[in-house]
Amino acid sequence: MDLSFSPEEEEFRREVQSFLRDKLPQSLSGKVRTGKRLTKQDYEQWHAILNERGWLAHHWPVDYGGPGWTVGQSAIFDEETALAHAPRIIPFGVSMLGPVLIRYGSEEQKRHWLPRILDGTDWWCQGYSEPGAGSDLASLKCAAVRDGDHYVVNGQKTWTTLGQYADMIFCLVRTSSEGKKQEGISFLLIDMKTPGVEVRPIILLDGEHEVNEVFFSDVRVPVENLVGEENRGWTYAKYLLTYERTNIAGVGVSMAAFRELKAIASRQKKNGRPLLEDPLFVARLARLEIDLENMKTTNLRVLAAAGKGAAPVAESSMLKIRGTEIRQEITSLMRRALGPYAQPFVSEALDEGYEGEAVGPEYAAPVSADYFNNRKLSIFGGSNEVQREIITKAILEL
Amino acid sequence: MDFSYSEDRQMVADILARYVQQRYPMETRHRISGSGMGWSPDHWAALAEMGIAGMLFPQTGGGFGGGGFDIALVFDQIGRGLIVEPFLGVLMAGHALILAGGQEELVGEVIAGTKLLAFAHEEADSRYDPAAISCVARKAGDDWMLTGGKAVVPQVQAADRIVVSARISGSAGEAAGISLFLVEAGCAGLSVRAYPMIDGGRGGELALAGARATLLSDNGFAIIEQAIAAGTVALCWEAIGIMDELKAQTLEYLRTRTQFGAPIGKFQALQHRMATVALEIEQARSAAINAAAALESDHAVRERAVSAAKYTIGRVGTLVAEEAIQLHGGIGMTWELPLSHYAKRLTMIGHQLGDEDYHLERFASLGRAVA
Ligand SMILES: Cc1cc2nc3c(=O)[nH]c(=O)nc-3n(C[C@H](O)[C@H](O)[C@H](O)COP(=O)(O)OP(=O)(O)OC[C@H]3O[C@@H](n4cnc5c(N)ncnc54)[C@H](O)[C@@H]3O)c2cc1C
Numbered sequence: 001m002d003l004s005f006s007p008e009e010e011e012f013r014r015e016v017q018s019f020l021r022d023k024l025p026q027s028l029s030g031k032v033r034t035g036k037r038l039t040k041q042d043y044e045q046w047h048a049i050l051n052e053r054g055w056l057a058h059h060w061p062v063d064y065g066g067p068g069w070t071v072g073q074s075a076i077f078d079e080e081t082a083l084a085h086a087p088r089i090i091p092f093g094v095s096m097l098g099p100v101l102i103r104y105g106s107e108e109q110k111r112h113w114l115p116r117i118l119d120g121t122d123w124w125c126q127g128y129s130e131p132g133a134g135s136d137l138a139s140l141k142c143a144a145v146r147d148g149d150h151y152v153v154n155g156q157k158t159w160t161t162l163g164q165y166a167d168m169i170f171c172l173v174r175t176s177s178e179g180k181k182q183e184g185i186s187f188l189l190i191d192m193k194t195p196g197v198e199v200r201p202i203i204l205l206d207g208e209h210e211v212n213e214v215f216f217s218d219v220r221v222p223v224e225n226l227v228g229e230e231n232r233g234w235t236y237a238k239y240l241l242t243y244e245r246t247n248i249a250g251v252g253v254s255m256a257a258f259r260e261l262k263a264i265a266s267r268q269k270k271n272g273r274p275l276l277e278d279p280l281f282v283a284r285l286a287r288l289e290i291d292l293e294n295m296k297t298t299n300l301r302v303l304a305a306a307g308k309g310a311a312p313v314a315e316s317s318m319l320k321i322r323g324t325e326i327r328q329e330i331t332s333l334m335r336r337a338l339g340p341y342a343q344p345f346v347s348e349a350l351d352e353g354y355e356g357e358a359v360g361p362e363y364a365a366p367v368s369a370d371y372f373n374n375r376k377l378s379i380f381g382g383s384n385e386v387q388r389e390i391i392t393k394a395i396l397e398l
Numbered sequence: 399m400d401f402s403y404s405e406d407r408q409m410v411a412d413i414l415a416r417y418v419q420q421r422y423p424m425e426t427r428h429r430i431s432g433s434g435m436g437w438s439p440d441h442w443a444a445l446a447e448m449g450i451a452g453m454l455f456p457q458t459g460g461g462f463g464g465g466g467f468d469i470a471l472v473f474d475q476i477g478r479g480l481i482v483e484p485f486l487g488v489l490m491a492g493h494a495l496i497l498a499g500g501q502e503e504l505v506g507e508v509i510a511g512t513k514l515l516a517f518a519h520e521e522a523d524s525r526y527d528p529a530a531i532s533c534v535a536r537k538a539g540d541d542w543m544l545t546g547g548k549a550v551v552p553q554v555q556a557a558d559r560i561v562v563s564a565r566i567s568g569s570a571g572e573a574a575g576i577s578l579f580l581v582e583a584g585c586a587g588l589s590v591r592a593y594p595m596i597d598g599g600r601g602g603e604l605a606l607a608g609a610r611a612t613l614l615s616d617n618g619f620a621i622i623e624q625a626i627a628a629g630t631v632a633l634c635w636e637a638i639g640i641m642d643e644l645k646a647q648t649l650e651y652l653r654t655r656t657q658f659g660a661p662i663g664k665f666q667a668l669q670h671r672m673a674t675v676a677l678e679i680e681q682a683r684s685a686a687i688n689a690a691a692a693l694e695s696d697h698a699v700r701e702r703a704v705s706a707a708k709y710t711i712g713r714v715g716t717l718v719a720e721e722a723i724q725l726h727g728g729i730g731m732t733w734e735l736p737l738s739h740y741a742k743r744l745t746m747i748g749h750q751l752g753d754e755d756y757h758l759e760r761f762a763s764l765g766r767a768v769a
Contacts, residue, residue, distance in 0.1 A: 134727050136657035159728050204731050205738035206596075211728075270525050272571065280755040332716075335749075339525045340550040342749045345596035359593050359603065360522065360549070368596045372742060375723045376731055383727060385667055 003297065009072045016077055020084040023049050029085040033260075035366025037208075037350050038087055040165045044120050046087045047094075051118050057094050064102055064110070065118055071303040075251070082252030083259070090162070093117035093124035095247075097170050100187070100240050104228040113189070127157040127171035127190070127214060128237065135386050137172070138182045138234065142216065144173040151175075151188060151226070153196075153219040159380070163199050163212035166192050172237055175230050187233035189225040196220075204376075206369040207347055241382065248316055248381075249299040249323035254292055257330045261285070264337050264363055275337055284336075288329050295322050314394035317387035324377035324384065331371040342368045401687070403471060407463075410453060411471040417448065418479030424736045427598070431482045436592075436600030437556045442483055446511020454489045459496035460506050466690030469628060470635040477639025480739055482599035484514055484553035486750075490629040491515035491561040494578055497621045498614040501580070504559065516557035517629070518548035518604050519622060526752040528622055529573045533606065535564040535613075542579060542611045543587070548604035552750075555592045555602055557583050562604070562611065563618055578618040579611035586610070597746040598739065623697070627704045630751050631693055634686040637711045640744045641679045644722040647737050648672065651726055668725060675721050678714045685710035702764045705757040711747065712754030719744045 005013070028042055050056040058074055060066030069077070089095070098117055101110055116122045133140040142155025153173060163169065169190050176184030190197070196219035201209045228236055265285065268275040275281050302315045335342045341360035348354055349365040358365060378384040403411060422441065430438045445451065453468050455461025463469070469489065476485055492508055492515055495501040507513035524530035533546025544564045554560065560581045568575030581588060587609035592602035615621055652663030652672065662668055685707040692703035719741035723730035730737055748754060 129728070134657060136659075139657075203733040205723075205733055205742065207733065268525070269523050271527060272523075272530070278755070280759060335745075336753060336755070338749075339753065340520060340749055343550055343595045343597065343746050344593045344601060346593050357591070359591070368746075372596075372738075372745075375720065376728075378724055379727055379731065384724075385665075388667065 003300075005072055005076065009070070009076060012073050013076045013080060016080040017084075019053060019055075020080060020086065023053070024081075024084055024086050025049075028087055031352065032085040032087055034363070035350065035370060036352055039352075040123070040162075043087055043090050044123075047089065047120050050089070051120070056089065056118055057098055059095070060098055060102060060114075064098075064114055071307040072300075075300065075303060078247055079252040079255060082256040085256065088253075090123070092126050092161075092166075092170075093122065096126060096240050097124050097189075100170075100227065100236050103239060104187075104236050106224075108224070109189075109227065122167045123162075123165050125160050125163040125166035125169045125192075125214075127160060127169045129159045130156055131158050135383055137237075138185065140172055140174060140185065142171065142173050144175050144186060144188055144221070146175075146223070147220075149223050150220040151223060153188070153190065153216045153221055155216055157214040157216075158212075159202070160199075160212045160214050161210060163192075163214055164201065164209065168192060169214065170227075172233050175233075182234040184231055185233040185237070186230050187227040187236045188221055189227065190216075190219065190221050194219050194221065204373065206373045208369075208373065210373075249295055249319040250327055251292075251296055251299050251323070254295075254323070254326050254330060257327065257334075258289065258292060260363075261330050261334050261337070264334055264361075267361065267363075268337050268339065270339075281333075281337070284333055288326065288333065291322070291329075292326055295319070295326060298322070314391045317382075317390045317394075320381065321378075321384045321387050327377055328371075328374050331367070331374045334367045335371045338364050338367055345369060403467065407468065407471055410449070411475065413448060414445075414450060414472065414475040415478070417445070418475055418481065422479045422481060424480070424739075427480050427482065428739075431598035432594070435555065436594065436598075437483050437553055442514070443511050445483065446509070451488060451511055452509045454485070455492055455496060455505065455509060459492070460502065461509055464493075466631055466693035469632050469693075470686065470690045473632040473635040474639040477636035477641075477743075478643050480598065480640070480736070480743055482553075484516070484556040486552050486629055486632060487516040487554070487557060488514060489632055490517035490625040491557075491559075493628045494561050494621050494625045495580075495614065497624055498578060501614070504580075513558045514556050516551055516554045516560045517625060518551045518554065518560050519563045519626075520549050520551075522547060522549045522603075524549070524570075526756045527571070528626060529576065529619065530570045531563055531565055531576050532570045533562070533564040535566050535577060535579060535611065538610070542613055543608040544579060544581065544606040544611045545608055546606050548606070550601050551604060552595075552601050553599060554590055554604065555600060559583060560588075560604070561614070562606070563622055564606075564611075566616060573619040576618040576622065577616045578614040578621055580614055581606075581609055581611045595746070597743040623701070626751055627693060627700055630704045630708050631686070631689050633747050633750055634682075634689055634707045634711045637715050637744055637747045638679075638683055638686050640740050640747075641682065641715070641718045644718055644737065644740050644744070645675060645679055647740075648675070648722045648725050651729075655727075662725075671721060671725065675718055678717055682710050682714040698764065698767065702761055705752070705761040705764065708752055709754055709757035709761060712757065715744045715748050716754075 047056055054067050057066050058069055062068040101113055130140050144151040144153045169192055171188050171190055172185050173188050174184055175186040196217045198215040200213045202211045204210055265276040266274050270278045302312050305312055341364045344359040452461045453463035453472050456464030495505050535542045535544050562579045562581050563576055565575045566577050587607045589605045590602045592600050595601050653661055655662050689703045689707035692700045723741055729735055
């Protein structure tokens, strides 16, 4: 057993750190650190900076523009970027569609779409869920009917994250209602500007416009936008869902957030002493830290096994469950740390350039909204209940 | 033993429940909650007319309730309707005025609905400790001048008069020397920074720079503890009302939402989660009953029951709010569904008048004192 990174990997860590020092604009890291809203341009700027260095699609094969990193390097990159308060990489093009195209797309599709993901020409969004098809995704109804050189799409998608920014949406659509419902699904790329596509906002409980409903009425999509074969879309969708394992645990994000939590607890006061000295709060922090340390190693074990070709189905569900629980617990403790100041919520204070006076400690502004928003972590990407179903199916063998 | 309300109390509860259903639906609530005022004079007047403000106060103070279960029945309904009106401040400040004495006329106007009160006690660094008061009072002729700050005062903008705690001697952390004052809203030396709350309604920070005040009592601490006890019982019952709503809404969803060809309530994984939620809510209700029953008891009995209840509500409230959202899936995350607003309010009750950890510790130390 050797838990340490290799000297080459440690050298790589220093390279990432120096890149972040030089290239990550403070205008971006400042916003991330203080929980301000990021704009579309902010994300695009960060994507462009990473792309220039060849680090945007870091799990793509070298032939397609990936840097050829080991799993260890990927883990280091995730950790360091999170600790430096870099914006997240928007996953829809880079982490979701890219790998599917690389594995199942035609040469022409790869040549056309992959460079546009890298250079930011297309902002992608994910059109899987429907009002009647959430956990039971295979029951989706949004239909595509072949008409000459086109598919004609009718139906609805929902919960489409940042669909309001998107140029393109990759959709699971029904192309057949015969046989098993998984066997009539196709994977289609749709231009959001096509006539008949309508995007309507859904406001979340924190007041933010983050997700959307997308309606399709007689939307004509050229047949060359079908990925792979008709009625094989479920296979590609499953590949996509299990592909992105490296970051499922969100170790880097949790490490950065935990550090912030400790900083808050050292500044909040209870009985005239720092909250960081309160036995009850410290016990909560300690339990969380232990869980996080344990998960870091679990994550590396899963990555190492995956690097050797294993397909860790149950383990990746374990990482999703525990990773999201830890992130939720961190925001929960941040909220608790604030005491009465968890209640005020001045939404404008989260905008860039807000000049008003802070209510209470300046780090309080985004905390409760973040806590409520992060309830989503255990719902999307396969709910934590569905993940437990996957684990028991894999281990129980009944 | 009898765990039901008396007939006349039940009648008040029913009238209030009907009002909430018919006159305070969710769209109305959101409109009021998000307005610049964050409360509604029309609704306040109507509710006072129905005698709801009077239910909060004992006969000795001109009201017709004021006991633990009177407060309980009102706040239970406030929870069910997610009412943002300034009941909590009126309750706590009103109890303080009655205990201090000499303000019968003002209390009468409060009960009639023509005057509103706020209770400004906690400070930026006091973190629930009722003795951690730094605000100071200096004598100025017949009056007093207050200097300092008060933090996160619910619906302070609505108040005509504010009950404010300040020291005439001692320093933060000492119970002795804390006195209670009455301050006129809008008076010189008083400024209010008001803001929206994440769970609806508004709150505010008070800055006092030599604000003129009337002394209510120089034995402030005992009164403050009683006012906080009444406020805590109120919050516990507001939470009970909210939890009953969350449970009902979630059960209904489990029965009607289908995935994999069955109502999701057929999945045993979710059934057991709901069973735990139901069990915990009943435990929380018992805690809230204990606290309401102890409100007029001696200090030691009262305070332990109050802390036991608020601890339980804090712990169970978080569980119920999180489970209600989770079991709804994506739809539970939306602004449009009332459920998310119940969940937010329930969570934030955990941040008012002492959180779970504060009351756990307090319960333990009060126990040591008794033993
Ligand atoms: C903020 C946010 C962003 C999202 N972004 C996107 C996006 O960009 N693109 C996209 O396609 N989708 C997106 N989603 C949708 C997300 O994937 C779904 O919400 C998720 O799959 C759950 O589906 P549902 O909401 O319909 O809940 P349901 O499936 O109806 O589930 C309700 C509850 O039942 C439980 N449940 C369901 N089935 C079972 C079972 N068999 N056993 C035990 N428990 C079960 C669930 O875990 C949940 O607790 C997003 C969701 C959110 C909240």
